[in-house]
Amino acid sequence: MVETIIKTIIFDLDNTLHDAEFLTNRVVKKTIEVMITKGMNCNLEEGIEKFNQLLEKEPNNDKIRKLAAFFESEDEEIVNAGWDCYQNPEFKELLIYSDTNEVLGKLKGNYKLILVSQGSKDSQNKRIDALGIRDYFEEIYLPERGKKKEIFEEIFSNLGLDANQILVVGDRIDGELKIANELGMQTCRIARGKYKILEPRFQNEEPDFTINTLRGLYGVLNLKNDKLKVVLIGGGTGTSSILEGMKKYTDNITVVVNVTDTGRSSGLIRKDFNILAPGDARNCLIALSNSEKLLCDLFQYRFKNGGLEGHSFGNLFIAALADLTGSFENAIEEVSKILELKGRVLPSTFDNINICAELEDGTLLKEENAIIDRDNNEVYNRSPIRKVFHNPIAKANEKALKAIEEADLIVLSPGSLYTSIVSNLLVEGIPEAIGRSRGKKVYVCNIMSQVSQTYGYKASDHVDKIKDYLKCDLDFVILNNKDPDEELIESYKMENAHLIENDIDKIENSGISVIAEDFLDNVKERKILWEKKNLLRHDPDKISEVLAGLV
Structure with missing residues (x-):
């Protein structure tokens, strides 16, 4: 800003303020007709085709003169007539x-x-x-x-x-x-x-x-509309990306995060301290923070060796605060104050639960880390997921339900389909609250597949699974239609992940509006904290402009 x-x-x-291309198509046709009348040596179709080529390849150059020259018709009367028609169109309708x-x-x-x-x-x-x-x-x-x-x-x-x-x-x-x-x-x-x-x-x-x-x-211009109430549901890096952009439009943001992580630092802390997984909450707290960069970097810092190797300082800090203040909820509130949060981060539930998955072959996976199975290079060959569920059944955080019901915009964020998004929808009361809300309901689809959860999925497959657990209609699905850098695609292919196919017609045929644009982050080197690999993600500003525009 x-x-x-x-x-x-x-x-x-x-x-800038109107779609000039809408007018241009008519003006081009009229211009060619006038230039042909003055003696340009081509037919209407040839003239329009060449003119459009000039517009596409060299829009800032002298199009009319180049057009006349291409057809060996450089008479000044032809050029001037063309310019006069092109610069002075009739305005019967504008867009x-x-x-x-x-x-x-x-x-x-x-x-x-x-x-x-x-x-x-x-x-x-x-x-x-x-x-x-x-x-x-x-x-x-x-x-x-x-x-x-x-x-x-x-x-x-x-x-x-x-x-x-x-x-x-x-x-x-x-x-x-x-x-x-x-x-x-x-x-x-x-x-x-x-x-x-x-x-x-x-x-x-x-x-x-x-x-x-x-x-x-x-x-x-930093013009925020704090009457705009936004709820994001997810928790991973995809949610954090959207938060970076959305906080420019409103401070009235609530993030409903998943708490079932059992891997790495979050998993160890859950086991040792018997608290909810802090990792997703930590990422969203940092994304909404208004504090100094050094403090944010500190909360994301991971120890590189010794007994704390792999642990995030932020996760340990939240665990310590949970012990000091008596609850995970209090710990999140205190961290929010320390980081001068613009918005709120709310766990979807305070119940200590696990997400489980039943595969098509009947195999039962009893925790998130087993579903992700990140150390198995052949996990994409595993039987697909048939369904997921919580053990035990979780009751929703009442504050999360209230925020959802009052929201103007509810965004199901990009991220792990089952373990980040659907896991929140499994919490008793959350799908019903989304259904009761008058807010626009939007799903931002992932750019790439995940080998352990969505191998072989198209965009419509993601949407269908969301609908199975959401129990109400989506208003919009947002898809990226820009091809990423080939080098990044190849790095994903090495892990058997693929670019998700946008089968737009199938989604639209189900009654959902699709917004497919270039939402790709132009920054080539985005590192995730643990794996230190390049990461494709949505551009925070591009995606937030569209989301804010929906309401």
């Missing part, structure tokens, strides 16, 4: 982005809003009026093509502000964002439309922030 107080926001228009009015309405009154859109004044005014957004802006500038830099310099001079008090939002890293960077303003790229394929070539084309929808500005 921005570190200084923003006072003015300058917006671009095309592909405004779904969040444009919401975001501009929220920002108006809190910031000075300025609109800058390059092109014919008559054309741009018609476009603004057709979109119905004129009243949001205190000032509107419509420079001719090639005059945008002069307008930005004029605005900067008139405002009398420090450059870093001005935020420029647009889609062109080689246009308005480059100009703003050169003037020292803060810049925010909205990565949609035809120019999202452009990569920065120079330092002055690097934006300070990148968002995928206008709602991403809430995170950039």
Whole structure:
């Protein structure tokens, strides 16, 4: 988020506030028709195909002149007629982005809003009026093509502000964002439309922030809506990733975490101290923390040798507090204060339980560590899981039930399907509370399979299993449709994990809305604390923008 107080926001228009591609398809056809009438040597289909190729490969270059040159029709009358038609379309209908009015309405009154859109004044005014957004802006500038830099310099001079008090939002890293960077303003790229394929070539084309929808500005500007009540159900690294982004939108976040872990540090602590597994709670506490980085790092620190080798300091700290305060619940509350938590972390149950699995061949696995079986390289050859259950049957944490019932948004987080997500749904009362809630119910599907639980599963298989235990309908399923780096895929293949196939039609046929976009974290080296391997995960900001937009 921005570190200084923003006072003015300058917006671009095309592909920032409305879908210019919607208009472009009609304009391209009309432009080609006009150029052919003036003598361009091609038919309509050939002209449209070539023009679209130019738009895709070189959107920032002189498209009209290159098109005419390709068909050996470089007469200035043809080029000028093409440019005039392309730059001055008719506006019978335009497609405004779904969040444009919401975001501009929220920002108006809190910031000075300025609109800058390059092109014919008559054309741009018609476009603004057709979109119905004129009243949001205190000032509107419509420079001719090639005059945008002069307008930005004029605005900067008139405002009398420090450059870093001005935020420029647009889609062109080689246009308005480059100009703003050169003037020292803060810049925010909205990565949609035809120019999202452009990569920065120079330092002055690097934006300070990148968002995928206008709602991403809430995170950039730290505009939280604490009336928005969000519940995340899960507990693993997938939950932590979403929390990183969601806490930019609201502090009213509750994480309902699993407590059945019996492996590694959590498992040893459960056995030695007879308390609930602290690992998932610890990860979510850190993700919601507002304390200094060193303190967060301390809670995630794992001892590397000696009698404490493999133990997390945070797990041991929670165990000690549970002993001092008399309960696991009190321990979590005290850690929340120490870490200055923005939100709450609630165990789904306070009962000391195990998750068990019955396999298709009848084999019974009596604890989480046996289900995961992480030391077995052939676990993917094991009989598939038929069903999972708790032993003994667990009763829900009443605070968790209340949070779920009052939530505006309930997110089943990415993570281990059975041992992280379904384990929470097995707790008596939780599925029923989700069903009673009026909140939107969303499942964020994993990117990769897990060899011990979901080997061979498609996205629809994950959804079907969730529905079996959820006992109510999902509103949305979120899928990543961006292929990860091949090197990372190969590292997963070595462990017999695979990229989950998005069989979208099957999910939609069951009445669930699917949101499939590029949600992949661009950071190539994400390490999980124990195994020290690269980890594919969802991008916290991308996923949270969409989640916040659902409500």
